[in-house]
Amino acid sequence: xxxxxxxxxxxxxxxxxxxxxxxASGEPDLxxxxxxxxxxxxxxxxxxxxxxxxxxxxRELIRGxxxxxxxxxxxxxxVGTGAEGVARARxxxxxxxxxLGVEANHVLMSSTGVIGVHLPIEKIEGALPELADALSxxxxxxxxxxxTTDTHPKAVSVPLxxxxxxxxEDGPPILTVVGKGAGMIEPNMATMLVYAFTDAELSPxxxxxxxxxxxxxxxxxxxVDSDTSTSDTCAILANxxxxxxxxxxxxxxxxxxxxxxxxxLARDGEGASTLMRITVSGAATLDDARxxxxxLVNSPLMKTMVAGxxxxxGRILMAVGKCFDAQVDPDRIGxxxxxxxxLDGGRRTDFxxxxxxxxxxxxxxxxxxxxxxxxxxxxxxxCDLTHGYIEENTGYYGPSS
Amino acid sequence: xxxxxxxxxxxxxxxxxxxxxxxASGEPDLxxxxxxxxxxxxxxxxxxxxxxxxxxxxRELIRGxxxxxxxxxxxxxxVGTGAEGVARARxxxxxxxxxLGVEANHVLMSSTGVIGVHLPIEKIEGALPELADALSxxxxxxxxxxxTTDTHPKAVSVPLxxxxxxxxEDGPPILTVVGKGAGMIEPNMATMLVYAFTDAELSPxxxxxxxxxxxxxxxxxxxVDSDTSTSDTCAILANxxxxxxxxxxxxxxxxxxxxxxxxxLARDGEGASTLMRITVSGAATLDDARxxxxxLVNSPLMKTMVAGxxxxxGRILMAVGKCFDAQVDPDRIGxxxxxxxxLDGGRRTDFxxxxxxxxxxxxxxxxxxxxxxxxxxxxxxxCDLTHGYIEENTGYYGPSS
Numbered sequence: 001x002x003x004x005x006x007x008x009x010x011x012x013x014x015x016x017x018x019x020x021x022x023x024a025s026g027e028p029d030l031x032x033x034x035x036x037x038x039x040x041x042x043x044x045x046x047x048x049x050x051x052x053x054x055x056x057x058x059r060e061l062i063r064g065x066x067x068x069x070x071x072x073x074x075x076x077x078x079v080g081t082g083a084e085g086v087a088r089a090r091x092x093x094x095x096x097x098x099x100l101g102v103e104a105n106h107v108l109m110s111s112t113g114v115i116g117v118h119l120p121i122e123k124i125e126g127a128l129p130e131l132a133d134a135l136s137x138x139x140x141x142x143x144x145x146x147x148t149t150d151t152h153p154k155a156v157s158v159p160l161x162x163x164x165x166x167x168x169e170d171g172p173p174i175l176t177v178v179g180k181g182a183g184m185i186e187p188n189m190a191t192m193l194v195y196a197f198t199d200a201e202l203s204p205x206x207x208x209x210x211x212x213x214x215x216x217x218x219x220x221x222x223x224v225d226s227d228t229s230t231s232d233t234c235a236i237l238a239n240x241x242x243x244x245x246x247x248x249x250x251x252x253x254x255x256x257x258x259x260x261x262x263x264x265l266a267r268d269g270e271g272a273s274t275l276m277r278i279t280v281s282g283a284a285t286l287d288d289a290r291x292x293x294x295x296l297v298n299s300p301l302m303k304t305m306v307a308g309x310x311x312x313x314g315r316i317l318m319a320v321g322k323c324f325d326a327q328v329d330p331d332r333i334g335x336x337x338x339x340x341x342x343l344d345g346g347r348r349t350d351f352x353x354x355x356x357x358x359x360x361x362x363x364x365x366x367x368x369x370x371x372x373x374x375x376x377x378x379x380x381x382x383c384d385l386t387h388g389y390i391e392e393n394t395g396y397y398g399p400s401s
Numbered sequence: 402x403x404x405x406x407x408x409x410x411x412x413x414x415x416x417x418x419x420x421x422x423x424x425a426s427g428e429p430d431l432x433x434x435x436x437x438x439x440x441x442x443x444x445x446x447x448x449x450x451x452x453x454x455x456x457x458x459x460r461e462l463i464r465g466x467x468x469x470x471x472x473x474x475x476x477x478x479x480v481g482t483g484a485e486g487v488a489r490a491r492x493x494x495x496x497x498x499x500x501l502g503v504e505a506n507h508v509l510m511s512s513t514g515v516i517g518v519h520l521p522i523e524k525i526e527g528a529l530p531e532l533a534d535a536l537s538x539x540x541x542x543x544x545x546x547x548x549t550t551d552t553h554p555k556a557v558s559v560p561l562x563x564x565x566x567x568x569x570e571d572g573p574p575i576l577t578v579v580g581k582g583a584g585m586i587e588p589n590m591a592t593m594l595v596y597a598f599t600d601a602e603l604s605p606x607x608x609x610x611x612x613x614x615x616x617x618x619x620x621x622x623x624x625v626d627s628d629t630s631t632s633d634t635c636a637i638l639a640n641x642x643x644x645x646x647x648x649x650x651x652x653x654x655x656x657x658x659x660x661x662x663x664x665x666l667a668r669d670g671e672g673a674s675t676l677m678r679i680t681v682s683g684a685a686t687l688d689d690a691r692x693x694x695x696x697l698v699n700s701p702l703m704k705t706m707v708a709g710x711x712x713x714x715g716r717i718l719m720a721v722g723k724c725f726d727a728q729v730d731p732d733r734i735g736x737x738x739x740x741x742x743x744l745d746g747g748r749r750t751d752f753x754x755x756x757x758x759x760x761x762x763x764x765x766x767x768x769x770x771x772x773x774x775x776x777x778x779x780x781x782x783x784c785d786l787t788h789g790y791i792e793e794n795t796g797y798y799g800p801s802s
Contacts, residue, residue: 049729050722050747080718080747082732115715116749225701226627227716228723300626300701301794308795314516315628317481321451322629328450331483346451346481348517387791393702394709394787 003260007139007155010174010199012036012241014135017145020127022075022113022120030124031145032131033178033195034069034100039239040201041067042208043108044215046232053078053085053119054109057093058233061108065204067237068106070195071096072146073124075113079230088121095125099132110193110233112148112180139178139197146193149182149392154264156257160200160245173200173242175250177257181224181265194219194234194261201240202250210251211236218258221290221380224269225389226298266381267363271388275364276306281377282334282370284327289371289378291326295319296369296380303385309361311353313342316369332372338365404661408540408556411575411600413437413642415536418546421528423476423514423521431525432546433532434579434596435470435501440640441602442468443609444509445616447633454479454486454520455510458494459634462509466605468638469507471596472497473547474525476514480631489522496526500533511594511634513549513581540579540598547594550583550793555665557658561601561646574601574643576651578658582625582666595620595635595662602641603651611652612637619659622691622781625670626790627699667782668764672789676765677707682778683735683771685728690772690779692727696720697770697781704786710762712754714743717770733773739766 009015012035017028043062045055061067071092078085089109097104111119143153157176162168179194196211215234267275278296283289296302299319305312316335320328335343338359342351359365365384410416413436418429444463446456462468472493479486490510498505512520544554558577563569580595597612616635668676679697684690697703700720706713717736721729736744739760743752760766766785 047725048719048722049725049727050718050731050734077715080715080731080744080749082746082748114713115718116744117715227700227702227719230715230719230722299628300790301628304791304794307791310795312515314478314481314518314631317451317516318449318628318631321449321631324448324450326450330451330481333451343481343517347483348481385791386795387788389701390705390708390786390788390791393705394711 002158004157004159004174007157007176008174009137009139009176010197012199012239013197014137015139015142016131016135017141018127018131021123022073028145029074030127030131031072031142032069032096032135033142033197034135035237035239037239038066038068038106039237040204040207041065041235041237042204042211043233043235044211046229048228048230050080050230052111052231053081053089054111055231055233056086057089058108061105064105066106067108067235068102069096069100070108070110070235072110072193073119074146074148076111076117076119077113077115077231078111078119080116081118084118088119091121092119092124095128099128108235110231112146112193112231115230139176143178146180148180149270150180151268154179154261154268156260158253158257160198160253161249162245168242173198173245175253175257177261179261179265181268182270196236196254198238199241200238200245200250201243202238202245206247207236207238210247210254213251214254214258218255218262221293221378222262222266223294223298223380223382224266262381266383269383270392271386271390272383273386274306274384276382276384277364277366278380279366279368279377280371281368282372282374283376284374286376286378288326289376291323292320292369292371293378293380295323296367297382300385303382306360306365307384307386309357311342311351311356311360313348316343317346320369327373328371329373334370334372336368338362403559405558405560405575408558408577409575410538410540410577411598413600413640414598415538416540416543417532417536418542419528419532422524423474429546430475431528431532432473432543433470433497433536434543434598435536436638436640438640439467439469439507440638441605441608442466442636442638443605443612444634444636445612447630449629449631451481451631453512453632454482454490455512456632456634457487458490459509462506465506467507468509468636469503470497470501471509471511471636473511473594474520475547475549477512477518477520478514478516478632479512479520481517482519485519489520492522493520493525496529500529509636511632513594513632516631540577544579547581549581550671551581551669553669555580555662555669557661559654559658561599561654562650563646569643574599574646576654576658578662580662580666582669583671594632597637597655599639600641600643601639601646601651602644603639603646607648608637608639611648611655614652615655615659619656619663622694622779623663623667624695624699624781624783625667663782667784670784671793672787672791673784674787675707675785677783677785678765678767679781680767680769680778681772682769683773683775684777684779685775687777687779689727690777692724693721693770693772694779694781696724697768698783701786704783707761707766708785708787710758712743712752712757712761714749717744718747721770728774729772730774735771735773737769739763
C-alpha cells in the first residue's frame with residue numbers, strides 16, 4: 001500500500017497544538033483535532049483496571065457513535081484522581097466544545113503523563129480558544145502536540161481505493177492515523193494514544209468492527225516494556241465528506257496504516273535503538289502464536305540480546321519454553337534472524353556468529369520462530385532494551401504514561 | 402529463627418568445587434555435594450517447556466525418593482542438546498557416582514550456563530576423581546562452585562528444634578540451603594539451583610510435601626527479570642543421621658531458610674542494588690494476591706522507580722490495574738513504602754517526596770499494597786532494574802541460565 005509522504009489530513013480535518021503551561025520545558029502540551037462536521041466514530045480503551053478519568057468519560061461518550069473533536073494534554077494523566085478527576089475531564093471536553101462551537105458530547109478527551117496528580121484544568125480552559133482559532137492542515141502539528149518521551153511525531157496516511165466510477169474529482173478518501181507511544185506500552189484493547197481520521201463515509205458499527213479487528217493484530221501485539229498504561233486510547237472518526245468505501249477495502253487500509261504506526265511506536269520505544277518484529281508460525285492455535293510472540297518480544301534477555309548484537313540464541317528456546325500453556329515440542333522449534341537460520345529442530349544451527357551479530361545490530365530485526373506443531377501464526381512488535389530505557393525511567397518524575 | 406553464622410553443614414554432608422576447564426576465567430565450574438549415606442530426597446524442576454537434559458534425567462531419578470550426591474557444572478546449561486545431551490547428563494552422574502563410590506541412580510546432576518551448546522563431558526569426567534577426594538565441611542565452598550553471574554556465594558543453615566528429651570548430644574539436626582540465582586530468574590515450580598540438606602530423618606513423602614508448600618510461597622514468588630530458566634532445580638536431601646523431627650517444625654524451618662535464600666537471590670539479581678519485597682494484602686483470593694504481587698515486582702517501571710529513588714507512585718496503580726483478572730477497586734487501593742503511606746483510597750497521599758525518595762534508595766524496599774477487597778495476602782521478592790542488568794546481558798555470550 002502506498003502511503004502519502006509526508007502524511008496529509010483527510011478533507012475536513014484539522015489540528016493544532018500549543019504550550020498551555022503544564023510542561024516545564026515550554027514544549028507543546030495541549031493538542032486539538034477537529035472535523036468540520038460531526039463524524040461517525042468508534043473507540044477502544046485500556047483494560048487497565050485503574051483507568052484514567054478520560055477513559056471513564058470516553059467510554060460513555062463513544063456510546064453515541066459520533067465525535068467531532070479530540071482534545072489531548074500531556075504531562076498529567078488524570079489517573080487516580082477520583083470524582084474530581086472525572087469532573088475535570090468533562091470540563092476539558094466542554095472547553096474544547098465551546099472553543100470550536102460543537103456539541104460537548106462530540107468531544108473525546110485524552111490525558112497522558114504522571115499518574116495521581118490533578119489536571120491543571122484552568123490552564124487548559126484558558127488556552128483552548130487560542131488553540132481552536134489556529135488549526136492547521138498538517139497532521140504532524142497535532143502528532144507533535146501529543147508527544148511525551150517520544151523522540152519524533154508519528155502519523156501515516158493512505159488513500160482508500162474506490163471503484164473508478166466512484167472516484168471523486170479531488171481524489172479518493174484518505175485514512176490518516178496519528179499516534180504516540182514510548183513507555184508504559186503493552187496495550188490491551190488499544191494502545192497509548194492513537195487517533196484515526198477519514199473522510200470516507202462509514203457507519204459507527206462498521207468503524208467499531210474494523211477497529212477491534214485491526215487493533216487485535218496490531219497495537220495489541222505491541223510491547224515496549226510489558227507495562228499496560230492506564231490511559232490507552234484508540235479512536236477513529238469518519239466524517240463522510242468524500243463518500244462511501246467498501247468495508248473490506250477500508251479494513252485493509254486500516255491494517256496497513258495501523259501496522260505502520262505500530263512499527264513506528266515500537267521503534268521509538270523508550271531508549272530503543274532497533275525495531276524487533278517477531279513472527280511466530282506453525283503454532284497449534286492463534287492464541288498460542290500470540291502468546292509465544294509476546295513472550296519473545298517481552299523477554300528482557302531477548303531484548304538485551306538484540307541490544308548487544310549477541311547471538312545467544314538459546315534465549316529463544318527459553319522464551320518459547322516459558323509459555324507453559326502453549327503447545328510446544330522442544331525438538332521442532334526452528335528460528336531465523338533476518339533470514340539466517342539459527343535454530344533447527346530445537347538445536348542451534350552451525351551459523352556464523354559474526355554474521356548473525358551484524359543482523360542483530362541492524363534495524364529492523366526480523367525474528368521468525370516456527371513451532372512446527374500447527375498452522376497458526378501471529379506477529380508481535382517491540383524494541384531492544386538499552387541503557388536509554390533505564391536513563392529515562394529512573395529520573396525523578398519522568399513522564400509515566 | 403536463629404541462623405548459623407557462618408552457615409554449617411548438617412552431619413554427614415560435605416562438598417567441593419574446582420575449575421575443570423569449562424570457564425575461560427579459571428573460576429570454579431564444577432561442584433559436588435555428597436552425603437555419607439543415602440538420603441531421603443525430593444525435588445521440583447522448571448516448568449519451562451524446553452527443559453535442560455539434567456531436568457529430564459532428574460525427573461526420572463527423583464521418583465526413587467533417594468539421593469546421595471548432587472553434581473553441578475556452570476557455564477554450559479546442556480539445554481537444546483537432544484538425545485546426546487541426555488546421554489552426557491547421565492555420564493556426568495555416573496562419573497560422580499564412580500568417584501564417590503555411590504549408586505549412579507543416587508546422583509542428581511545440574512548444569513547452568515549457555516543454552517544450545519554441548520557439555521564438555523570429558524573435562525567433567527576427568528576432574529571428578531580429584532574433586533571427590535577433597536571434600537570440605539564448609540557449604541560455602543560448594544555455594545561458590547555453582548555461581549554464574551552471582552556476585553557472592555549463598556548458603557543459610559538453621560537448627561531444627563526438637564523436644565528437649567530427644568536432643569542429641571552433639572546438638573539438634575540442622576537444615577542447610579545452598580543456592581544460586583542472578584539472571585533468567587522467574588522460577589516456576591522451583592528456582593535456578595537450590596539444594597537443601599538436613600541430617601534429620603524425614604520420609605521422601607514428607608520432604609516432597611514440605612518442599613512443594615515452601616517453594617510455592619518463596620522461590621516461586623521470586624523474579625529478577627521475568628524470564629523462566631530452562632534449568633531451575635530445587636532438591637532436598639535428608640540423611641537421617643541425627644534423628645526424626647516433627648513435620649510442622651521442619652516446614653517452619655524450611656520456610657525461614659528458603660525465605661532467607663529467596664531474599665539473597667533477589668538482592669543479588671543481575672545488576673541489582675536493592676531488594677524489593679512486596680506484600681499484597683486485602684486481596685479477594687490467594688491467586689489474586691500472588692498475581693498482583695508478581696505484577697508489581699516484574700514491572701520495569703516499578704523497578705526503575707526504585708532504582709532511581711523516584712516516588713512516581715502512580716506506577717503502583719498502573720501495575721495493580723494491569724492485572725485484568727484480579728478483583729480490583731481503584732478507590733480502595735492503599736500503599737506504603739517502608740511504612741510511609743503513599744496511596745490511600747486510590748489517591749496519592751500528601752507524602753514528602755524527599756523522605757519517600759530516601760526510602761526507595763535504602764535496602765530493602767518494603768512495599769505494601771492493600772487492595773481492600775478481601776483477606777488474602779501474598780509476598781513477592783525482586784530487585785531494581787539498573788544499568789548493571791543491561792551491562793551483564795548485552796555482552797556476547799554472557800552466562801544465560
